[in-house]
Amino acid sequence: xxKLLVLVVAASAALAAPASATPPSPVxxxxxxxxxxxxxxxxxxxxxxxxxxxxxxxxxxxxxTTTDEVLLVMHANGTTSLRGEGTCVCTIEGRSGTFDYRFxxxxxxxxxxxxxxxxxxxxxxxxxxxxxxxxxxxxxVANLGGQYHFD
Numbered sequence: 001x002x003k004l005l006v007l008v009v010a011a012s013a014a015l016a017a018p019a020s021a022t023p024p025s026p027v028x029x030x031x032x033x034x035x036x037x038x039x040x041x042x043x044x045x046x047x048x049x050x051x052x053x054x055x056x057x058x059x060x061x062x063x064x065t066t067t068d069e070v071l072l073v074m075h076a077n078g079t080t081s082l083r084g085e086g087t088c089v090c091t092i093e094g095r096s097g098t099f100d101y102r103f104x105x106x107x108x109x110x111x112x113x114x115x116x117x118x119x120x121x122x123x124x125x126x127x128x129x130x131x132x133x134x135x136x137x138x139x140x141v142a143n144l145g146g147q148y149h150f151d
Contacts, residue, residue, distance in 0.1 A: 024147040027133050029060015033140045039069075046076030054086075060144065064090030068101075072109065072139075080109035082139070088119075090126065092148070097124025103135065110139045119148065126150075 033056045040051040050072045058064055068086020075081070083104040090099065099122040105115015114136040122129035133146010 020151070022150045024149045025061075027061045027131055027144055027146040027148050029058060029062055029144045030137075031066070031135065031142045031144060032057050032059075034065075048074040050074065058088060058090060058144075061148065062088060062090045062092055062144070064088050066090075066101075074109055078108060079106060080113070080139075081106045082113065082115070092126060092129070095125035097122055097126030099123070099126050099129050099131075105135065107139065113137065113139050113142070117144070117146070122150075 033054050036052045036054045038050060039053055040049075042049050052070050052072065054066075054068055054070060056066045056068070058066055066086050066088045068084050070082055070084030073081045081104075083102075085100065085102045088099050088101060090096070099119050101117055101119045103115055103117040105113055107113030114134065116134055117132065119129060119131035128151035129148060130151070131146060131148035133144060135142040135144050137143050
């Protein structure tokens with residue numbers, strides 16, 4: 001009975017469908033803010049908190065338009081931290097759809113900033129997309145790096 005169970009498990013493993021994930025590919029390109037609208041501002045403890053709704057153009061590996069909401073915290077010491085999330089209507093390798101992204105970073109507003117982004121929850125031709133990597137530039141134009149793949 002034990003040998004039969006081992007044979008059934010081994011046969012099932014051999015017949016299982018292979019994973020269809022694509023291998024990781026590099027991300028290159030840029031993110032350029034087109035519009036930014038302040039939706040709220042407040043000050044507390046010497047820090048200024050600004051929430052913005054932005055649209056941006058993305059080019060390179062990801063090509064399309066994004067809409068996101070970002071929180072900037074301008075600290076009393078002169079540094080600025082940022083975090084946000086949004087959606088890209090994009091094309092990657094001829095595949096079109098949308099994906100959600102999150103990001104966070106820091107810098108000196110408005111001249112320099114860097115951080116990391118994460119991409120997921122794709123729809124349409126971008127279903128199964130996963131990406132992550134660094135960004136760097138200023139608070140209006142950033143270069144993108146990292147890797148992406150599809151499940």
